[in-house]
Amino acid sequence: MTSLYKRKRLTVITIVYWFLLSYIVTALIFWFLSLMKQNDQMAEYRLLQLKKDDPDYLTKVAEIEAEQKGKVFQYIGEGSTFMLLILVGAVFVYRATRKQIRLNDQQQNFMMAITHELKTPIAIVKLNLETIQKRKLDEEQEKKLVVKAIGETNRLNDLCTNILLASQIDAGSYRLQKEALNLNELVYESAQYFKSGFARLQLEALPEEAVYIKGDPLLLQLALNNLIDNAIKYSGKEKMVLVQLSGEKTDAIIKVKDQGEGITNSEKARVFEKFYRKGSENTRNTKGTGLGLYLTKKIIKDHGGSIWVEDNAPSGCIFVVKLRTMTA
Known part of the structure; x- marks a missing residue:
């Protein structure tokens, strides 16, 4: 209406x-x-x-x-x-x-989405804690509820970080804290962060030789988390999400592949716009605020890198990140 x-x-x-x-x-x-x-x-x-x-x-x-x-x-x-x-x-x-x-x-749309995104994890955490408080559960059941509550708390924390960071970056008040980073460790940590809640997340074998770049660990971790989280949301629970890292002579390449519906050519450029989300808040089923990919592109660009979207066969899409290595 x-x-x-x-x-x-x-x-x-x-x-x-x-x-x-x-x-x-x-x-x-x-x-x-x-x-x-x-x-x-x-x-x-x-x-x-x-x-x-x-x-x-x-x-x-x-x-x-x-x-x-x-x-x-x-x-x-x-x-x-x-x-x-x-x-x-x-x-x-x-x-x-x-x-x-x-x-x-x-x-x-962002305000409608953010309201939903904030209320959902709070409601789940509250329900899990009330269940533990009111019912006598065995140790395994309590552990599952606690793990789920922690997962929702982490999700809420990531959401708040995205909102705060978007505000700081737009205002130009955030300063990069660059240091030598081992991308192998960064990618592994991000994959493990999501694997507990999404068993079908697969991390390809990392390069034998560590890939080093110079960057802000907080921002790059957030950027990678946003890409993996986005792939999981649009793939669904039954489909695989694949994370790859490869080191070339002068560049490090990170690929996050999903098997969702994919992105049309007309939308590939727009997905990185602030607040942009496919469809309307009334018909959309996937969670999100429209800040994740916008922040990810800003972060990668501030590190002198590039990001783009490719089609994944037979369905879905591939987000590709290219960053300069320290040996370049």
């Missing part, structure tokens, strides 16, 4: 905008034609005032006609300039307005 209202509102705004623009352009054309008509009338009136027996008659006629042509060029130049400025301004305002409306919609 809300999305329908938004579409109607945008349609009304667009119609009103183009109506006003058409009115302004029509008024400008009318102004130009009026000036041209007035110019012709003034030239004709001045010619009628001349006396044909005047020795300078032809000279004065030529001056009047030259002045008339000069006015024509002046009106054309001024009119064209005004028209160009109006059209350029109109396009700028129209694009800025649509961008702002889209951003407002994304921010509203």
Whole structure:
């Protein structure tokens, strides 16, 4: 219902905008034609005032006609300039307005998503603790509930970290704390972090020789966690998620492969936009806030690396991260 209202509102705004623009352009054309008509009338009136027996008659006629042509060029130049400025301004305002409306919609979707993302782990942790408190459970059952509660707490912590980091990065207040990092250890730790809650996460054999880069351990760990978490969410519980690390001569390549529905070519660039999520909050089944991939790209870019999306056969997608090694 809300999305329908938004579409109607945008349609009304667009119609009103183009109506006003058409009115302004029509008024400008009318102004130009009026000036041209007035110019012709003034030239004709001045010619009628001349006396044909005047020795300078032809000279004065030529001056009047030259002045008339000069006015024509002046009106054309001024009119064209005004028209160009109006059209350029109109396009700028129209694009800025649509961008702002889209951003407002994304921010509203973000607020809806963040509310859900915050309430869900809190509710699960509360339920698990109440179950332990009220019921007599054996040690194995209690352990499962505690592990699940810890997992949801970690998820809540990651969410808060994403939100805080997004705010700091946008404000330019976060400073990278770069140090020598063993990517083998970083990738292994991220894989182990998720493996307890997602058994179908598979980590390929790491390179025998450690791959070292210079970077911020907190940010790079968060970026990799975001990619793995994203792959798990879109793959579903029954499909495999694969994490790979390879070291080339000058670059380290990290690949996170999922077997979900995949990403269309038109969306591959947009998935890294802030707040962007496929579909609407009313129809979307996957969890998320639209910050994870946005932050990941910012982090990788700040480390001088690059990230992109490829298709995975037969289904799903592959997020590829390239970072410069310390030997480069």
